[in-house]
Amino acid sequence: MAKSIAQEFTKGLWDEIPPFRLVLGLCPVLAVTKTVENGIGMGLATTFVLVCSNILVSSLRKVIPAKVRIACFIIIIATFVTVVELVMQAYAYPLFLKLGIFIPLIVVNCIVLGRSEAFASKNGVVRSLADGLGIGVGFTLSLAALGAVRELFGSGTLTIWESSIQIFGPSFEPFTFMVEAPGAFVCLGLMLCIMNLLGKK
Amino acid sequence: MGDYILLAISCILINNILLAQYLGNCPFLGTSKKMETAVGMSMAVVFVLVMAGVITWIVNNYVLVKFDLVYLRTIAFILVIASLVQFVEMFLKKSIPTLYAGLGIFLPLITTNCAVMGVCLINVNEEYTFVQALVTSFSYAVGFGLALILFAGVRERIILARVPRPLQDTSIGLVTAGVLSLAFFAFKGWV
Numbered sequence: 001m002a003k004s005i006a007q008e009f010t011k012g013l014w015d016e017i018p019p020f021r022l023v024l025g026l027c028p029v030l031a032v033t034k035t036v037e038n039g040i041g042m043g044l045a046t047t048f049v050l051v052c053s054n055i056l057v058s059s060l061r062k063v064i065p066a067k068v069r070i071a072c073f074i075i076i077i078a079t080f081v082t083v084v085e086l087v088m089q090a091y092a093y094p095l096f097l098k099l100g101i102f103i104p105l106i107v108v109n110c111i112v113l114g115r116s117e118a119f120a121s122k123n124g125v126v127r128s129l130a131d132g133l134g135i136g137v138g139f140t141l142s143l144a145a146l147g148a149v150r151e152l153f154g155s156g157t158l159t160i161w162e163s164s165i166q167i168f169g170p171s172f173e174p175f176t177f178m179v180e181a182p183g184a185f186v187c188l189g190l191m192l193c194i195m196n197l198l199g200k201k
Numbered sequence: 202m203g204d205y206i207l208l209a210i211s212c213i214l215i216n217n218i219l220l221a222q223y224l225g226n227c228p229f230l231g232t233s234k235k236m237e238t239a240v241g242m243s244m245a246v247v248f249v250l251v252m253a254g255v256i257t258w259i260v261n262n263y264v265l266v267k268f269d270l271v272y273l274r275t276i277a278f279i280l281v282i283a284s285l286v287q288f289v290e291m292f293l294k295k296s297i298p299t300l301y302a303g304l305g306i307f308l309p310l311i312t313t314n315c316a317v318m319g320v321c322l323i324n325v326n327e328e329y330t331f332v333q334a335l336v337t338s339f340s341y342a343v344g345f346g347l348a349l350i351l352f353a354g355v356r357e358r359i360i361l362a363r364v365p366r367p368l369q370d371t372s373i374g375l376v377t378a379g380v381l382s383l384a385f386f387a388f389k390g391w392v
Contacts, residue, residue: 023371024227027315031223074283074312078276086272101322104275108315110227181221182383189368189375196367 005130012134018111019142019188020195025111028102029143030184035159039147041095042102043140045084047133049106050115052080054132057120064121073116074107081106111139150187154179205336212340215391218316219348220382225316229349230374232307239353243346245307247339249289250317253282254338257321258331278321286312316345352381 003011015021019029028046032038056076057064064072085103088096096103106112115135120128151157156172157164177183218224225246232242257278265271290308293301301308311317320341324334355377364373 023230026226026230027223027319030226070312071283074279075276078279082272082275085275101319101326104278104322105224105315105318107275107279108313108318110313113313180386181223182379182386184223185375185379185382187379189372189379192372192375193368196369196372 008130009134012138017138025109033147034179035151036147037159039143043143047136049080050136051132053077054120054128057116058128061121150178209340213344214388217344218341220385224319233353236353239349242307245304247342249311250342258334283312
């Protein structure tokens with residue numbers, strides 16, 4: 001059954017939401033979600049790369065020879081990652097510093113390559129655009145949610161656009177476990193568990 | 202010499218690439234269900250990571266910096282890694298078939314392992330010398346193997362335990378990784 005373009009978009013928001021349904025691209029998810037802001041920034045950067053590479057891959061899908069397709073996809077992705085890198089360096093320098101090596105590492109984020117291979121190389125341009133946008137928005141939402149939980153318990157604040165809001169008041173003792181590496185794993189594991197509880201499967 | 206040992210210890214234990222730097226987590230969860238696959242993946246990573254670390258260091262310092270092309274670093278590094286993996290695969294297939302059979306499907310998967318690309322970028326960002334880059338690449342790879350094999354051992358036991366249904370598979374895997382990461386956390390402040 002062929003899906004409508006709207007369905008291609010919405011499937012990324014729940015049915016195939018990364019990184020919960022598709023357990024791919026975990027490294028940036030764990031590393032940059034210390035605050036909500038970093039999570040959103042990373043999500044937007046990944047969305048841009050995802051959408052652009054999906055469009056280019058799907059429009060070139062009849063030209064790229066099957067044998068060297070992975071290499072071609074990687075070069076296309078790397079090009080857009082470089083674009084994001086340079087743009088962020090110019091216009092969002094503090095965020096660029098915070099995300100550090102995870103910006104160039106979008107190249108090896110399995111979600112991006114996975115969508116090129118599994119979807120864009122087999123579907124038309126408009127569909128691939130909807131798919132990339134859906135998965136990208138889903139990824140951004142997941143990062144923001146994980147970032148919110150970790151920041152709320154880890155430091156008692158929520159940071160949006162450089163301004164921190166105290167949520168729990170001054171007497172709150174920060175639960176630093178949550179902003180450190182172990183908290184990232186445990187928190188993502190528990191969120192996955194909640195998703196499983198809510199989901200049909 | 203003492204400096205290099207200190208650097209190695211800090212890369213293997215304190216800044217463990219999987220559990221403290223959050224790099225290479227996809228294969229960490231993907232290949233840790235069985236001990237065999239974990240060992241295969243660790244070997245492949247040690248092999249490729251050391252070579253990639255050395256070659257990208259040379260490319261960066263003698264090509265990119267020299268000709269003022271640093272903005273092409275991401276593209277250059279991923280190309281080096283992808284072609285290196287391809288080359289290693291063909292070389293092993295011809296000359297050491299037993300090792301090739303052992304590494305199996307893990308070799309091609311390494312191209313998208315962010316541990317490899319991540320270590321190459323760390324080497325360049327920290328402006329390490331050649332020997333330092335060699336030592337870090339090797340120690341990060343050993344740390345990767347250590348964490349992956351430990352985790353696979355724990356995961357093989359979890360199969361026998363009765364895990365609540367929503368927590369099964371990846372979910373309990375992540376929580377376990379958290380506990381393991383907490384254990385490695387204890388090394389902080391050691392050096």
